[in-house]
Amino acid sequence: MRIDPNDARLTAYALGELDETEQEAIEHELLHSEAARQAVDEIRATAEVLKKELGNEPRLQLSEGQRSSIERRFRPAKRKPLFAPSRVLYAGGAVLAAASLFLVVYLNWSAGRISLENAFDTDINGRIIGRASSPRTVVQESPKPVEVISKQSHPVQQTPEQVPTKSAVVQLDKERRGGGIGTELIVRNDAALQSLVQAAQTGQKEIVASSAVATPMAQPAMLKPTAGPGGGAGAHSFLRKFLLQDTASVSQGYESEEQKTLRDKGSHRQNFNTEAYDRVVDNPFLRATQNPLSTFSIDVDTAAYANLRRFLSSGALPPKDSVRIEEMVNYFAYSYSAPKNSDPFSAQVEVASAPWKPEHRLVKIGLKGREIAQDKRPSSNLVFLIDVSGSMQPPNKLPLIKRGLPLLVEKLTENDRVAIVVYAGASGLVLPSTTCDHKAQILAALENLESGGSTNGASGIQQAYDTAIANFIKGGTNRVILATDGDFNVGVTNQGELTRLIEEKAKSGVFLSVLGFGMGNYKDSTLEKLADKGNGNYAYVDSLQEARKVLVEEMGGTLITIAKDVKIQVEFNPALVGAYRLIGYENRILRAEDFNDDAKDAGEIGAGHTVTALYEVVPAGKEGDLPGIDALKYQKPVATTRESKSGELLTLKLRYKEPDGTTSKLIQVPVSDRGTGWAQASRDFKFASAVAALGMILRDSPYKGNATLGSVLELAEAGRGEDKQGYRVEFIELVGAARGLVEGRKVTD
Amino acid sequence: MKSSETQDQGNDVKALLDRFQGPLIRYALQITGDLERARDVVQDTFLQLCSENRASLNGHLEPWLYTVCRNRALDVRRKEGRMNPLTETTAEPRSDSPDPSVSMEQTETLGSALKILETLPVSQQEVIRLKFQNELSYKEISQVTGLSVTNIGFLIHAGLKAIRQNVLAQPHANSKVLRRIK
Numbered sequence: 001m002r003i004d005p006n007d008a009r010l011t012a013y014a015l016g017e018l019d020e021t022e023q024e025a026i027e028h029e030l031l032h033s034e035a036a037r038q039a040v041d042e043i044r045a046t047a048e049v050l051k052k053e054l055g056n057e058p059r060l061q062l063s064e065g066q067r068s069s070i071e072r073r074f075r076p077a078k079r080k081p082l083f084a085p086s087r088v089l090y091a092g093g094a095v096l097a098a099a100s101l102f103l104v105v106y107l108n109w110s111a112g113r114i115s116l117e118n119a120f121d122t123d124i125n126g127r128i129i130g131r132a133s134s135p136r137t138v139v140q141e142s143p144k145p146v147e148v149i150s151k152q153s154h155p156v157q158q159t160p161e162q163v164p165t166k167s168a169v170v171q172l173d174k175e176r177r178g179g180g181i182g183t184e185l186i187v188r189n190d191a192a193l194q195s196l197v198q199a200a201q202t203g204q205k206e207i208v209a210s211s212a213v214a215t216p217m218a219q220p221a222m223l224k225p226t227a228g229p230g231g232g233a234g235a236h237s238f239l240r241k242f243l244l245q246d247t248a249s250v251s252q253g254y255e256s257e258e259q260k261t262l263r264d265k266g267s268h269r270q271n272f273n274t275e276a277y278d279r280v281v282d283n284p285f286l287r288a289t290q291n292p293l294s295t296f297s298i299d300v301d302t303a304a305y306a307n308l309r310r311f312l313s314s315g316a317l318p319p320k321d322s323v324r325i326e327e328m329v330n331y332f333a334y335s336y337s338a339p340k341n342s343d344p345f346s347a348q349v350e351v352a353s354a355p356w357k358p359e360h361r362l363v364k365i366g367l368k369g370r371e372i373a374q375d376k377r378p379s380s381n382l383v384f385l386i387d388v389s390g391s392m393q394p395p396n397k398l399p400l401i402k403r404g405l406p407l408l409v410e411k412l413t414e415n416d417r418v419a420i421v422v423y424a425g426a427s428g429l430v431l432p433s434t435t436c437d438h439k440a441q442i443l444a445a446l447e448n449l450e451s452g453g454s455t456n457g458a459s460g461i462q463q464a465y466d467t468a469i470a471n472f473i474k475g476g477t478n479r480v481i482l483a484t485d486g487d488f489n490v491g492v493t494n495q496g497e498l499t500r501l502i503e504e505k506a507k508s509g510v511f512l513s514v515l516g517f518g519m520g521n522y523k524d525s526t527l528e529k530l531a532d533k534g535n536g537n538y539a540y541v542d543s544l545q546e547a548r549k550v551l552v553e554e555m556g557g558t559l560i561t562i563a564k565d566v567k568i569q570v571e572f573n574p575a576l577v578g579a580y581r582l583i584g585y586e587n588r589i590l591r592a593e594d595f596n597d598d599a600k601d602a603g604e605i606g607a608g609h610t611v612t613a614l615y616e617v618v619p620a621g622k623e624g625d626l627p628g629i630d631a632l633k634y635q636k637p638v639a640t641t642r643e644s645k646s647g648e649l650l651t652l653k654l655r656y657k658e659p660d661g662t663t664s665k666l667i668q669v670p671v672s673d674r675g676t677g678w679a680q681a682s683r684d685f686k687f688a689s690a691v692a693a694l695g696m697i698l699r700d701s702p703y704k705g706n707a708t709l710g711s712v713l714e715l716a717e718a719g720r721g722e723d724k725q726g727y728r729v730e731f732i733e734l735v736g737a738a739r740g741l742v743e744g745r746k747v748t749d
Numbered sequence: 750m751k752s753s754e755t756q757d758q759g760n761d762v763k764a765l766l767d768r769f770q771g772p773l774i775r776y777a778l779q780i781t782g783d784l785e786r787a788r789d790v791v792q793d794t795f796l797q798l799c800s801e802n803r804a805s806l807n808g809h810l811e812p813w814l815y816t817v818c819r820n821r822a823l824d825v826r827r828k829e830g831r832m833n834p835l836t837e838t839t840a841e842p843r844s845d846s847p848d849p850s851v852s853m854e855q856t857e858t859l860g861s862a863l864k865i866l867e868t869l870p871v872s873q874q875e876v877i878r879l880k881f882q883n884e885l886s887y888k889e890i891s892q893v894t895g896l897s898v899t900n901i902g903f904l905i906h907a908g909l910k911a912i913r914q915n916v917l918a919q920p921h922a923n924s925k926v927l928r929r930i931k
Contacts, residue, residue, distance in 0.1 A: 008902050008903050008906035008907075009902075010906075011909055012887070012902050012906070015880070017886060017887045017902070042913050045913070046862070046909050049862050049912075050866070050881045050909070050912060051881045051882070053863045054878065054882040057775065059771045060770070060771050060774035060775055060787070060788075061771065062766070062770050062788055062792060063788065066789075067766060067770075069792065069796070070762065070766065070795040070799065071763070071766075073796060074762035074798075074799050
């Protein structure tokens with residue numbers, strides 16, 4: 001063999017990047033190839049020129065103010081992070097033990113790297129003047145250094161659980177976090193700590209790891225936020241400072257005057273939350289005369305609420321764009337009556353005054369999917385497609401999947417089939433499609449899943465769909481359930497490939513459910529898109545409780561689609577409606593003509609699902625304060641029909657397709673306003689408006705009116721009702737937690 | 750000596766700032782395209798370091814700084830909608846590496862490796878700068894950018910080749926003729 005002078009290994013060799021074996025191989029080749037020797041020389045020479053030129057670039061500096069802000073904050077502490085001076089004490093043995101584990105991890109890792117110090121020579125200014133060329137440097141394969149790096153920040157953030165706090169919710173989450181991180185370490189390193197962590201977890205309703213553990217590579221920096229530095233007084237001060245920022249700000253692990261400085265510097269100051277959320281702009285008020293039709297696709301996703309809970313529980317306000325009001329409102333079930341006729345769902349509309357702006361009317365549209373009793377449920381053909389890549393190791397990922405999916409399997413019967421496909425670097429069918437009278441076999445297969453390797457989503461999804469199609473049950477539920485953290489790290493192409501594949505495969509009649517696990521919703525927008533493409537739904541599972549809600553309580557809705565491409569169009573009567581605004585659903589808006597276009601994809605509704613949408617309506621004649629446009633020169637104001645005098649406020653129109661249908665059906669419901677005040681409205685109305693109001697406050701929406709966290713609390717209490725599952729109580733606790741944060745700020749200011 | 754240097758590195762803020770502020774701002778600038786934002790990003794990076802358990806960063810402080818800096822810079826850029834995050838668009842090696850002759854045209858007046866560097870795809874520039882300006886190893890660059898070591902090796906190799914075909918051919922910045930011959 002003669003090495004090609006254009007071989008990339010020659011560059012690696014010239015730059016000292018090869019390990020010993022490879023290096024010897026190259027050196028051997030060099031003996032025989034003049035061209036290769038010359039290439040190496042040239043590479044080195046080029047590198048020198050390049051370094052020199054790069055070194056000549058003007059030196060950039062921080063401003064004096066920036067520099068001194070850093071110097072003030074910087075303490076030469078070796079063990080104690082600045083803002084948790086007593087963490088180690090609080091945390092006691094667990095943290096010390098954990099810290100020593102980090103050390104182990106780190107040592108393993110650093111042993112596999114070129115020592116930085118060896119690799120550089122620096123001049124007196126600390127500038128790097130050259131790299132000691134050391135072709136002999138040993139570079140070993142190291143286990144995912146990237147992950148290790150992100151873990152380094154955990155010891156800093158994991159201790160707040162020891163600090164007493166007033167809020168039970170906050171407390172609970174901090175306990176989770178500590179436990180989660182501990183377990184994560186153990187998974188990798190030390191079984192001895194396991195019992196310790198389990199002990200710490202007992203007494204909790206659920207064992208969950210912080211989602212902050214998620215997405216190792218992408219954001220060591222953002223691992224901070226949910227942790228918040230310290231608890232007690234420290235936490236309060238942190239939260240106060242944090243809240244000085246605009247509400248979109250997601251905490252950083254630091255605070256204090258620097259934040260203020262930064263804020264004062266101007267509005268361009270960005271909040272360094274690296275989680276990816278698509279920008280959401282509140283729907284504006286539209287005049288009924290100019291835009292009589294409002295059209296949107298339903299959305300039964302609930303992930304944004306689970307995400308919001310994660311933020312609030314950890315003492316931070318969520319980033320604005322992560323607050324999707326429709327997902328918050330739809331997280332809760334409402335007691336709408338079931339459809340009486342053959343329609344797959346019923347529609348109910350309630351109108352009362354808007355609690356945050358009593359002169360406006362609030363229209364609540366509620367859809368209720370037909371309930372399908374457990375024993376009438378059509379047979380299911382499920383394929384679990386499980387991401388078992390290395391990033392799935394944390395306890396809030398694969399281990400949670402392994403505990404969550406059995407809850408679903410337990411509910412299945414001999415008419416149902418389950419197959420399991422895993423994907424990582426390679427994909428494979430772990431369990432061929434198996435009927436659920438062999439539950440033990442299915443459960444054992446789940447139990448035996450282990451994580452490791454990189455993530456290659458595409459071949460897995462292919463195999464999962466192939467398996468689903470091979471076992472297709474006509475008239476039954478055919479569904480791939482994808483459980484992943486969304487971290488497709490083998491290559492970004494796989495992500496695009498995955499989306500395309502799913503879009504393609506959705507045509508086969510196999511539906512998709514995407515369960516996002518412990519990813520801090522970093523890939524939130526991606527997973528939501530995957531679900532949309534795959535005719536599916538998307539839920540963010542951060543806890544066993546959430547797994548139970550999604551997979552057991554809402555199994556019907558999650559698994560059985562009773563209508564697809566459900567679109568809502570509302571026609572407002574300009575005689576009564578001056579202007580209106582759809583609250584939430586910003587990314588679900590359709591054009592008016594899409595309503596009747598059956599080729600236009602829209603949301604699915606599952607058995608027993610409720611879907612709720614809210615419109616805020618400005619009565620005709622009171623829209624004066626809205627930004628208007630000049631009167632038209634060439635047209636008269638719209639002519640109204642006889643129906644406009646009918647007293648109807650609006651007509652609700654719904655279009656849907658049967659799950660296997662291709663043509664849509666239409667339902668129309670005329671709605672009148674009886675002038676009810678919100679205090680007389682139903683509990684569901686009050687609760688839904690409380691949820692929407694919280695969303696508007698957190699989004700700092702210009703339309704929040706006089707809504708305050710206090711009024712949200714009252715409204716939610718008034719709307720709580722029976723609340724068998726405790727979801728509404730949990731919401732009330734979250735509002736309380738949010739209020740605690742905000743009021744803490746006001747006291748000091 | 751090395752270990753004590755490492756500790757100093759973690760504790761002497763002035764030395765840390767002196768050593769890293771320039772390269773970090775330069776790096777952030779490549780991503781954000783705006784010097785003020787780049788400075789903000791680097792300030793935040795250091796502030797983040799302040800609240801970090803620095804003992805745990807010993808020995809890999811540098812890639813840590815670059816990683817944090819990069820994530821924040823990308824975040825700034827993403828939020829400002831200036832362009833798409835480069836990891837999502839250009840992470841794969843591009844086959845349309847600049848035609849050397851095209852690069853040469855641009856180089857004629859400027860005659861520097863940097864000018865050729867600037868004609869390369871953004872992700873390739875980033876990797877090359879991390880290697881030759883910031884002196885990170887392939888592995889560290891992999892950590893910072895999330896690209897694979899192989900991919901990085903390829904990007905650097907191809908980038909250097911493009912540069913060397915133009916630069917080495919021409920020891921003196923103005924001798925166009927020589928370069929053309931090569």
